[in-house]
Amino acid sequence: xxxxxxxxxxxxxxxxxxxxxxxxxxxxxxxxxxxxxxxxxxxxxxxxxxxxxxxxxxxxxxxxxxxxxxxxxxxxxxxxxxxxxxxxxxxxxxxxxxxxxxxxxxxxxxxxxxxxxxxxxxxxxxxxxxxxxxxxxxxxxxxxxxxxxxxxxxxxxxxxxxx
Amino acid sequence: xxxxxxxxxxxxxxxxxxxxxxxxxxxxxxxxxxxxxxxxxxxxxxxxxxxxxxxxxxxxxxxxxxxxxxxxxxxxxxxxxxxxxxxxxxxxxxxxxxxxxxxxxxxxxxxxxxxxxxxxxxxxxxxxxxxxxxxxxxxxxxxxxxxxxxxxxxxxxxxxxxxxxxxxxxxxxxxxxxxxxxxxxxxxxxxxxxxxxxxxxxxxxxxxxxxxxxxxxxxxxxxxxxxxxxxxxxxxxxxxxxxxxxxxxxxxxxxxxxxxxxxxxxxxxxxxxxxxxxxxxxxxxxxxxxxxxxxxxxxxxxxxxxxxxxxxxxxxxxxxxxxxxxxxxxxxxxxxxxxxxxxxxxxxxxxxxxxxxxxxxxxxxxxxxxxxxxxxxxxxxxxxxxxxxxxxxxxxxxxxxxxxxxxxxxxxxxxxxxxxxxxxxxxxxxxxxxxxxxxxxxxxxxxxxxxxxxxxxxxxxxxxxxxxxxxxxxxxxxxxxxxxxxxxxxxxxxxxxxxxxxxxxxxxxxxxxxxxxxxxxxxxxxxxxxxxxxxxxxxxxxxxxxxxxxxxxxxxxxxxxxxxxxxxxxxxxxxxxxxxxxxxxxxxxxxxxxxxxxxxxxxxxxxxxxxxxxxxxxxxxxxxxxxxxxxxxxxxxxxxxxxxxxxxxxxxxxxxxxxxxxxxxxxxxxxxxxxxxxxxxxxxxxxxxxxxxxxxxxxxxxxxxxxxxxxxxxxxxxxxxxxxxxxxxxxxxxxxxxxxxxxxxxxxxxxxxxxxxxxxxxxxxxxxxxxxxxxxxxxxxxxxxxxxxxxxxxxxxxxxxxxxxxxxxxxxxxxxxxxxxxxxxxxxx
Ligand code: SF4
Ligand code: FES
Numbered sequence: 001x002x003x004x005x006x007x008x009x010x011x012x013x014x015x016x017x018x019x020x021x022x023x024x025x026x027x028x029x030x031x032x033x034x035x036x037x038x039x040x041x042x043x044x045x046x047x048x049x050x051x052x053x054x055x056x057x058x059x060x061x062x063x064x065x066x067x068x069x070x071x072x073x074x075x076x077x078x079x080x081x082x083x084x085x086x087x088x089x090x091x092x093x094x095x096x097x098x099x100x101x102x103x104x105x106x107x108x109x110x111x112x113x114x115x116x117x118x119x120x121x122x123x124x125x126x127x128x129x130x131x132x133x134x135x136x137x138x139x140x141x142x143x144x145x146x147x148x149x150x151x152x153x154x155x156x157x158x159x160x161x162x163x
Numbered sequence: 164x165x166x167x168x169x170x171x172x173x174x175x176x177x178x179x180x181x182x183x184x185x186x187x188x189x190x191x192x193x194x195x196x197x198x199x200x201x202x203x204x205x206x207x208x209x210x211x212x213x214x215x216x217x218x219x220x221x222x223x224x225x226x227x228x229x230x231x232x233x234x235x236x237x238x239x240x241x242x243x244x245x246x247x248x249x250x251x252x253x254x255x256x257x258x259x260x261x262x263x264x265x266x267x268x269x270x271x272x273x274x275x276x277x278x279x280x281x282x283x284x285x286x287x288x289x290x291x292x293x294x295x296x297x298x299x300x301x302x303x304x305x306x307x308x309x310x311x312x313x314x315x316x317x318x319x320x321x322x323x324x325x326x327x328x329x330x331x332x333x334x335x336x337x338x339x340x341x342x343x344x345x346x347x348x349x350x351x352x353x354x355x356x357x358x359x360x361x362x363x364x365x366x367x368x369x370x371x372x373x374x375x376x377x378x379x380x381x382x383x384x385x386x387x388x389x390x391x392x393x394x395x396x397x398x399x400x401x402x403x404x405x406x407x408x409x410x411x412x413x414x415x416x417x418x419x420x421x422x423x424x425x426x427x428x429x430x431x432x433x434x435x436x437x438x439x440x441x442x443x444x445x446x447x448x449x450x451x452x453x454x455x456x457x458x459x460x461x462x463x464x465x466x467x468x469x470x471x472x473x474x475x476x477x478x479x480x481x482x483x484x485x486x487x488x489x490x491x492x493x494x495x496x497x498x499x500x501x502x503x504x505x506x507x508x509x510x511x512x513x514x515x516x517x518x519x520x521x522x523x524x525x526x527x528x529x530x531x532x533x534x535x536x537x538x539x540x541x542x543x544x545x546x547x548x549x550x551x552x553x554x555x556x557x558x559x560x561x562x563x564x565x566x567x568x569x570x571x572x573x574x575x576x577x578x579x580x581x582x583x584x585x586x587x588x589x590x591x592x593x594x595x596x597x598x599x600x601x602x603x604x605x606x607x608x609x610x611x612x613x614x615x616x617x618x619x620x621x622x623x624x625x626x627x628x629x630x631x632x633x634x635x636x637x638x639x640x641x642x643x644x645x646x647x648x649x650x651x652x653x654x655x656x657x658x659x660x661x662x663x664x665x666x667x668x669x670x671x672x673x674x675x676x677x678x679x680x681x682x683x684x685x686x687x688x689x690x691x692x693x694x695x696x697x698x699x700x701x702x703x704x705x706x707x708x709x710x711x712x713x714x715x716x717x718x719x720x721x722x723x724x725x726x727x728x729x730x731x732x733x734x735x736x737x738x739x740x741x742x743x744x745x746x747x748x749x750x751x752x753x754x755x756x757x758x759x760x761x762x763x764x765x766x767x768x769x770x771x772x773x774x775x776x777x778x779x780x781x782x783x784x785x786x787x788x789x790x791x792x793x794x795x796x797x798x799x800x801x802x803x804x805x806x807x808x809x810x811x812x813x814x815x816x817x818x819x820x821x822x823x824x825x826x827x828x829x830x831x832x833x834x835x836x837x838x839x840x841x842x843x844x845x846x847x848x849x850x851x852x853x854x855x856x857x858x859x860x861x862x863x864x865x866x867x868x869x870x871x872x873x874x875x876x877x878x879x880x881x882x883x884x885x886x887x888x889x890x891x892x893x894x895x896x897x898x899x900x901x902x903x904x905x906x907x908x909x910x911x912x913x914x915x916x917x918x919x920x921x922x923x924x925x926x927x928x929x930x931x932x933x934x935x936x937x938x939x940x941x942x943x944x945x946x947x948x949x950x951x952x953x954x955x956x957x958x959x960x961x962x963x964x965x966x967x968x969x970x971x972x973x974x975x976x977x978x979x980x981x982x983x984x985x986x987x988x989x990x991x992x
Contacts, residue, residue, distance in 0.1 A: 063216075109990070124984050126988060157218035159203065160166040
């Protein structure tokens with residue numbers, strides 16, 4: 001069981017190791033010369049991600065809600081068939097309210113001040129009052145498994161993504 | 164990995180106010196040397212925030228754009244973090260998309276802001292080369308003097324900002340006004356966004372109303388909020404989100420009950436008069452429900468007809484405020500208003516139907532708007548309605564009557580000077596007007612025309628960019644280029660020659676149709692490229708400055724860093740030129756002229772602030788900007804909540820004004836407000852405009868948008884913003900796009916009898932078929948290139964919103980459009 005301290009320790013020392021996260025997912029802290037390293041976390045088997053899928057998960061730790069989407073067109077930094085699979089932190093980069101994905105709009109919308117983000121264009125702010133794109137979770141596919149392996153952008157509420 | 168450094172507990176801390184829009188949100192600046200970052204424990208950072216845990220929603224989070232690094236003149240490097248101030252009553256800790264990036268606008272030799280002007284430049288051939296301040300001032304002052312001595316002061320034209328916020332402030336405005344009006348005495352003056360030196364709301368002034376009558380608090384208290392020709396979600400964002408939205412969704416009900424006791428209160432309703440279904444309409448509906456939001460999607464030029472028809476319904480139903488009209492207005496103006504404007508001799512039905520036809524809205528909506536504005540509440544109490552307007556009305560078909568129609572509606576319904584009411588501009592930039600009186604008359608001289616006709620021999624452009632923002636912009640650019648080229652040639656030929664000889668040759672060039680151009684700015688703008696002398700100015704954060712926001716809240720924006728190189732505040736530039744002109748006139752043994760340039764010996768920002776302060780009396784008679792009795796020290800103590808102007812001196816102490824006209828007095832000779840008669844049903848289009856409409860199929864509405872500030876002078880250098888707006892976008896309805904074979908992202912060309920311009924197509928249901936909307940003043944395409952030179956003859960205010968053009972597809976999406984999302988910008992749920 002990894003607690004928050006555990007993550008800090010791993011990230012600060014750069015020590016690689018196998019850690020078992022909650023919900024039965026396993027994550028591996030990859031070796032890195034940096035002071036901080038991102039864990040590698042299984043999200044879902046590629047074969048299970050149908051068109052239109054929206055799968056909630058947490059990354060890089062359990063206090064950081066994220067959403068994996070399979071949109072119906074190629075997306076920037078997407079993986080899988082036709083590069084249609086992307087994932088984003090779901091904390092709005094304006095003031096941290098939880099954004100929700102509206103498939104009929106193809107948009108993330110924040111209920112607090114209505115910032116909207118485009119999952120096909122790296123989470124760019126379509127309109128609204130945030131001053132950062134929605135942080136995109138970097139994905140890869142390994143042995144049929146879609147995995148999270150990093151984050152582009154700073155997650156709301158943090159000064160560094162690994163805390 | 165993305166990180167932001169945390170300010171250490173001993174970081175330097177400054178109060179400031181956002182440099183951008185009228186709302187004037189409070190911000191805190193933290194500055195500390197590189198390598199001395201704070202830590203995540205609350206005791207280890209200056210914010211006192213526990214960053215060991217992810218912060219909960221609505222905390223003081225530092226987004227990456229809120230941090231940047233700067234280098235001082237001493238070569239030392241610092242981290243700077245600029246975060247919204249949760250103690251400020253204006254924004255309560257919210258940043259907007261623009262304010263969130265303030266830290267990116269700071270000068271740094273390592274970021275794109277290194278493009279800042281850092282030394283005076285003189286034109287040499289097609290480029291510019293540095294020269295020192297003394298030389299630049301000497302040459303410029305000698306040319307100005309030669310022009311004044313030969314052609315008179317009116318041959319010196321000026322186009323300067325008159326605003327607050329970034330690049331403005333009371334300090335700079337006072338020095339500019341002193342130089343041009345008390346010093347030179349020129350009448351050939353114009354304001355940053357228009358071709359003359361005039362009020363944009365003469366009709367409100369004639370009625371006796373201030374431009375900004377209400378407090379932002381009133382938007383929390385109103386029963387109905389009316390928004391005419393404005394889009395506050397995008398362009399007055401935190402006023403809208405912090406004060407209007409909580410009233411729409413009921414969060415201010417408690418406050419209303421506390422204020423109004425037994426009076427019936429409920430969630431606010433909102434009426435939005437706008438040709439577009441904007442994000443404001445979408446978010447108002449999301450917050451308040453569709454049944455409490457009325458969007459009148461008006462046709463261009465129909466404001467007068469629509470507003471007067473609403474007023475006519477109010478009168479007919481006897482919903483007008485008889486007591487207010489009797490006690491607070493000049494009765495005879497009310498009588499003529501009823502006859503001329505409200506057409507009481509015509510049947511109501513006929514007037515309403517006519518307005519509905521002209522405005523393209525159902526008659527039922529006109530009646531409903533009247534009800535929401537003025538019908539008594541369920542307990543019989545008067546409805547409290549806050550009426551706001553901005554450029555859709557100001558830059559509409561007929562400036563004077565447009566404003567008159569709305570002001571009259573406010574007076575008719577008694578909605579001014581009481582909590583929850585007001586008749587106010589929503590505003591664009593912040594305000595800070597304090598100048599000696601403009602020596603010209605009204606209607607003011609059209610300076611654009613004087614430049615084109617050759618009457619202006621020397622043209623000084625300060626902190627604005629007419630090549631991108633004026634009407635008939637291509638013709639203005641041609642005048643700067645062609646008339647400027649004559650002088651450029653002489654500057655090249657006389658390089659290295661004594662200054663006296665150069666000035667003699669320049670005057671010859673001016674006689675031959677040339678024009679000497681000075682620009683002072685922070686960047687080499689499209690207009691500055693044509694200047695012969697380019698003077699580098701300091702910006703926000705590089706000097707202390709003071710301004711008021713949309714509720715007249717006066718604050719001190721503290722200096723926290725050095726300007727680049729030899730750049731200095733605008734007031735200092737004016738003082739340099741004034742002192743040089745004084746010396747030159749003394750050499751001429753002309754003390755009369757020399758003494759016009761006395762009293763420019765200010766030592767610091769506050770000296771100018773205090774000098775200007777003596778324009779105000781503090782006895783209740785001052786204009787809305789009046790800040791009698793205020794000092795920097797007082798403002799430092801008041802922090803980001805400041806004091807609301809005008810101040811009155813009570814027992815030797817300045818006391819602010821929450822709202823104006825609360826005492827029932829107006830700025831007229833009688834002290835009573837005046838109804839301003841306007842023609843009905845509406846005046847129709849001017850001849851140029853009628854011709855354009857007949858020839859070209861698309862109306863090109865235009866204005867500002869959420870992400871970017873004005874001409875993008877900063878934002879084009881910051882990828883977060885420039886990637887969103889690499890070119891001007893053109894909203895166009897899907898039906899029209901289909902007919903033209905245009906898809907979102909395509910490059911299109913708009914053209915008409917005035918000029919042409921390119922834009923990126925943005926398919927949108929915000930606009931009706933036949934309507935389009937383009938952002939104005941984008942560096943890669945100025946809508947002014949399509950705007951005719953028609954101005955309201957009463958006020959010299961252009962009909963910027965009135966351009967019609969043909970549209971054709973040029974190509975598919977250009978490379979720079981790849982970063983742009985073309986998802987709809989008016990969706991909130
Ligand atoms: S709303 Fe206006 S003043 Fe406030 S942060 Fe945004 S741009 Fe700045
Ligand atoms: S918290 Fe999401 S828009 Fe403000």
